[in-house]
Amino acid sequence: MDTKLLIINIATKLFQQKGYIGVGLNEILKECGISKGSLYHHFPNGKEELLMACLHSLNEAITGDIKEIFEGHSTTKEATNAMIEKLIVNFEAEGTLSGYTFSSIVSEMASLSDSVRKACTKLYSEIQTIYFHKLVADGFTNEEASSIALMITASIEGAMLLCLMQKTMEPLQVVSQLLPQILETRRS
Template identity: 30%
Template sequence: MKTHDTKQRLILAMVDALQRKGLHGVGLNELLERAEAPKGSLYHHFPGGKTELAVAAIEHISRKIDVFFVQLFNEQPDPLQAMERWLESMLEQLEHSRFERGCPLATIALESTPDDVEIRAALAQTFASLRTALAKQLHGLGFAAEQADSFASLYIALYEGGLLQARVAGSGEPLKQAGQALFRLIHHYPRDTSHDHRTAADQA
């Protein structure tokens, strides 16, 4: 159990570092210190070093998002209101951190290069899962599959880009304005509302 705890602390330390500093902004000694892990433990649990630990952190974030989505869409049956609540919760977190903690996925994505094959693969999988989950909810509102996919992609792009601008500006306004514009567009976009496309299993 102790070994597992050390590994988990290292992953959480990397998640925290990605939010605040990015992959290249944090050193191994700082990661070990924040994880309260002994020297040598990083390579014991992650032979691939920072890259392997970063991939593990991305996968951890992906799992947390999956859990969050299930809870979010269960608590708020209207997908659009749920998506608005997601933006609001992220803004609250960003403002609470005094605009220090952004999205760790965007931070490491901006830093990555074509040589970071494992990192980019993990990021691509996570972003794809996000788009698929949102498109499924939007399709349930009556949007055709193509429109649902497009709006899901647009939402993720807005979310990530808006957070980056908000951090730089030290204000949530860039994300708020972009979000309001997108939701106005979605609300007025033609869709089939004759019946609810979501199944009981989708809403469970």
């Protein structure tokens, strides 16, 4: 693995575990086994530039995974169930959802940095767009699909955050049970 990718992968994991403010450059350097010069060679503008690279990497990984799941299922209901089930399995196996959520980063940095806020907005928008297109394919109007896509995004992101805080998968299980009911109710 090249050094830049190593730095991004390790920093992403640390940012997700401890938040942006809770992780110092020295901790990143130690975990990566690199010098400060090596970090600044790849990220001349420092920690925030590294955070932006981490958010970009998360964006690609998360949206790629969601697209794959949604393309593999014929309805939004089936796709959301499959996606939430995957999150639950990962949480049970790893005790965390580090590869799927960036809420800890967003909560502390979105108000401090406009570039971070824009990067996070872009990711949420791409996720909602995936949901939106599937909902339209299911027969929802554009207006309904837009509203429901926002609700699905907020429900799943909120559930993931609660899972991490409470150290239980129950919030995702509840969302997994209720989302299909809401989707069926809206179609009636």
